[in-house]
Amino acid sequence: MAVFMQSLLSGILIGGVYALIGIGLTLIFGVMRVINFAHGDILMVGMYLTYLAFTSHFGIDPFVSVLITFPLMFLFGGFLQKVFINRVLNAVAQNQILLTIGLGLIMSNTVMLIFTSDYKILSTSYSSSTFQVGGGVSVSVPLLISFLITSVITVALYWFLLKTDTGQAIRATAQDRDAAQLMGINVKRMSIIAFGLGSALAGTAGALISPTYYIFPQVGSVFTLKAFVITVLGGMGSVVGATLGGILIGITESLSAVYISSGWKDVIVFVLFLLVLLFKPSGLMGKSRT
């Protein structure tokens, strides 16, 4: 039972970070109907930013560096949207997908040129520290901190989307781009903000997992695929769905790593993904198609 509780708990904690990744992807999809295949690579860039900040003279703690990563990645995402994505908004879906795949390849290989393809480890004083919750269940400190930060960001994001004018404009754009444009919403600006936000969330997720994950240029592809699984599971375009989807995937992974094997956990996630695509393509939270 303790083993079950333990893996459930770590599943939920890692699921919080997955939720951030998923929300980022779903925001971008919602507003632009573009599936961002560079999402994991954007996360990877966030990881390296954190690594740089940590190994620089200032030795900035990975969790503190979120304060730098978030705005920088926002600008980076806005730049990607303005220079590249914006040109293919009306192109066929496969061209959009290919463009983002290409951008992802450029990111991961540029990083590889700069940092080589060696695995980097960002070890902080607390990287492997845990504390007991009772009942034989312990919590990894970095996972807990990252979960708390994730929660704060998610709440702030919900507030932003629900309460601010810009947030409402973004939601309107996601609901109906043409109608939003007719209502005088600056759709182009909303797209830049959405891509910026999506990238900032992915980059932040990268910063948050960097104390517990290997950092290497190709790490992105795993997360791109995970991000898809999460958003498809939650229903493409649904922020609430992505939040739940992230936690669900975290739990699935963590439980299957314990009860099946860690080598097969990703396989199980992908099989789950195919099953959802087959039987409920609108996602668990989406309205079912007629």
Add this chain to the structure above:
Amino acid sequence: MAILEIKNVSKFFGGLAANADVSFSVEEGSIMGLIGPNGAGKTTLFNCITGYYPPSKGEVIFDGRRMNGLDPDKVCMLGMVRTWQKVRPLAKLSVVDNVMVGALAHTSSLKVARAMAMEQLMVVRLEHRANFLAGGLPIGERKKLEVARALATQPKLLLLDEVMGGLNPAESEELIQLILDIKERGLTQMVIEHDMKAIMRISDRIVVLNSGEKLTEGTPQEVVSNPDVISAYLGESHA
């Protein structure tokens, strides 16, 4: 003899009935008009007949065969073909290649298919455009292309979904002539149309749909003089 019988067909989306208990039959060789205000369920009925949606209830009998649950391709192979309200040219293929795709339903020889395609292009008077890209045609010619492509599948029943929509009067007149020509050849047609004058001219009988239900059915004369039809239409245009 009736070639198509619609028996108590209903189609529900969630709780909403897009078609409710619609019944009528189409006589072989005739033109059946299908009219009704926007959202009356005309295109949904086409989709139910041609296999795009399975009807929630009721039966579609074509040529003595129950069609419920058959896929659109099977429906086409059995002799029922439809055109689309929003035209769907195979944009990157040439006009003649578009029509050949239809002709290939019943032959595997490209040579035969090309000859059949050219024949249908003559019928719709589009032979001069044979080697143009379908995506580049003006709307009037795209509508004709849809008809030619459908005819190439050698149907027994042709379902036309607003082929005159978006056309100028001269183009509409051409299509009316085309529909009458096709009738001359003995082909049964069912036509959805918004242009009341046109539908009155071409139809042998007319079915009127309103909010998914059959409001009435009869000859064009009977339909125009029916007070329910007038109020359904006026209700819409004055709303």
Add this chain to the structure above:
Amino acid sequence: MSKTILKAVVGLIVLALLLVIPKYVESPYALHMMILLFLSVSQGQSWNILGGFAGQHSVGHAAYFGVGAYTTMMLMHTWQIAPWFGVWAGMVLVVLVALVIGSICFRLRGPYFVLASIAVAEILRLSAINLTTLTNGAEGILATELPAFKVAGVVVTDFSTKVPFYYIGIFLALLTLGITYWVQHSKLGYFFQAIREDQDAAHSLGISISLYKNIALVISAVLTSLAGAFYGIYVGFVDPPTVLGLDVSVQIMLICIIGGMGTLWGPVLGSLVLVPLSEALRSNLVTDLLVRGGVVSADSRVGIFLKENLSHAHVLLYGILVVLVILFMPEGLMGFIKKMASRRKQEAV
């Protein structure tokens, strides 16, 4: 008509030249480049049938490439079955895999299909890593020595040089080119393209969507598995990332995107661009040129850095090419050439 004859004559001359190259060119490196070119053409053509003609943009073709490569290598490694027999088993297996994938993925459209195709390839890659008893896991399989190829007891070749691989490569490239030509000029090609252009319209014209998508997939998958088997035997080594990785799928697709999807010569053009470029990067030709041209000095920090790293970054080039092609010539080189030609024609008129 004379234009067709001209084309045929030019084609035959090129083919004759290609066939006699190994007689006069002895450089193994030159032959290696040609073999890579043939491999790329056959990969591209195989993808083209499904992606270019039927419009199903699979980003998971590594699945078929990998299954072909792995089956042939495993049979040779474990049971000493010669690859020219093993490859048939690979093809049978790939048909089964393709039909399973088809029955799952073809219910989905557009981006969902792309995602599903990636997921399937990833499942296979991870399985290859985890099924260590079968596939030797992440370490991969090193080929045992190839047996001599005999016909009626006479040794045709013992594979001691690159020449036999050259001819197998050219055979594969011609085979895929021929099959594409045949598809393009048959009912299949028309139906594939109709599905690509408008699935619903195609359906209404009597085309069974699932049947023809699966036909396109099976043709494409079998040909890709042949290329995979050839790759495995030629390189003599397979491991999960090199034959089942996402990079492989992207590279296969890229050949067609650069050249022009849904055209007969697109994958050939794409290969002619992609293979030399990425080989130039891989073999440090670019760094050498920069050094020789005096742009950077070989001993400077930049020079050393480039020498050490640029060869790993040929994938960077793929990325840049994809972005440039999508933004500036979404129809690929073939589309670009056609556009130029029609512009010239118009100017002439």
